[in-house]
Amino acid sequence: MPSYKLTYFPIQALAEPIRFLFSYGGTEFIDYRFDRADWPKIKPTMPFGQVPVVEVDGKKIAQSVAISRYLAKQYGLAGKDDWESLEIDSTYENNETAKEEKLKRAKEIVPYYLERLDAQVQKNGGYFVGGALSWADFTFVGLLDYLNFMMRENIIEKYDNLKQLKQKVEKIPSIKSWIEKRPSDINP
Known part of the structure; x- marks a missing residue:
């Protein structure tokens, strides 16, 4: 080990x-x-x-x-196949882009990404990719406190699918x- x-x-x-x-x-x-x-x-x-x-x-x-x-x-959180792996990478890159923006510009850009990420979670059975837990879910939820701190607000307040995803991840016993x-x- x-x-x-x-x-x-x-x-x-x-x-x-x-x-x-x-x-x-x-x-x-x-x-x-x-x-x-x-x-x-x-x-x-x-x-x-x-x-x-x-x-x-x-x-x-x-x-x-x-x-x-x-x-x-x-x-086992990297997707079931190469396509899902690519989708996870794509989701994460969007999240990184939103995180890296300066605060003023982020106020315009972050909602654009959050709308799409929320829709992606809805379309994929409550997770970012393939209806199953992946590292994209951990990355998003793991960065949320930091993003909220940087943006000085709860950025997922209006996004029910993202809020449910956060709750699901945070309820995993480990x-x-x-x-x-x-x-x-x-x-x-």
């Missing part, structure tokens, strides 16, 4: 979907949250000078999307357990 260490700032943000995946998979991992003041020392030791980083038996892997996709494959025991952040 490989050993895993997740390195990130002391917040949920981009690392939370990864923590959801580890929790869902029942995988023990070191959740290393470094002090922000130490970032200048840590940054040069990280691939691409970025976090989150996951170490698998001491080998460092960067980029939250790549990490999530890798773990999703381990836990995810519920993680949420109950995770460190409380100053901000998500």
Whole structure:
């Protein structure tokens, strides 16, 4: 069994979907949250000078999307076939685009994506892809607190399908357990 260490700032943000995946998979991992003041020392030791980083038996892997996709494959959450895998990637990329926008522009763009994501969940039986749980669902729900914090509002308030998806993901026993025991952040 490989050993895993997740390195990130002391917040949920981009690392939370990864923590959801580890929790869902029942995988023990070191959740290393470094002090922000130490970032200048840590940054040069990280691939691409970025976090989150996951170490698998001491080998460092960067980029939250790549990490999530890798773990999703381990836990059977990467789609039933190549097409579903592509749909999951596409869903995640839309979510990333919405997240990266500046706040002023995001106020226009985020509802555009949320309408489409809500419709996608409705069309796919309550999940983003194939009527079944995938890492796209974990990524969206895992990033929601962070997105709400950045947007200064509950961005899914008007989207019933997304609200139901959030509830479903958060009721999964391993995810519920993680949420109950995770460190409380100053901000998500």
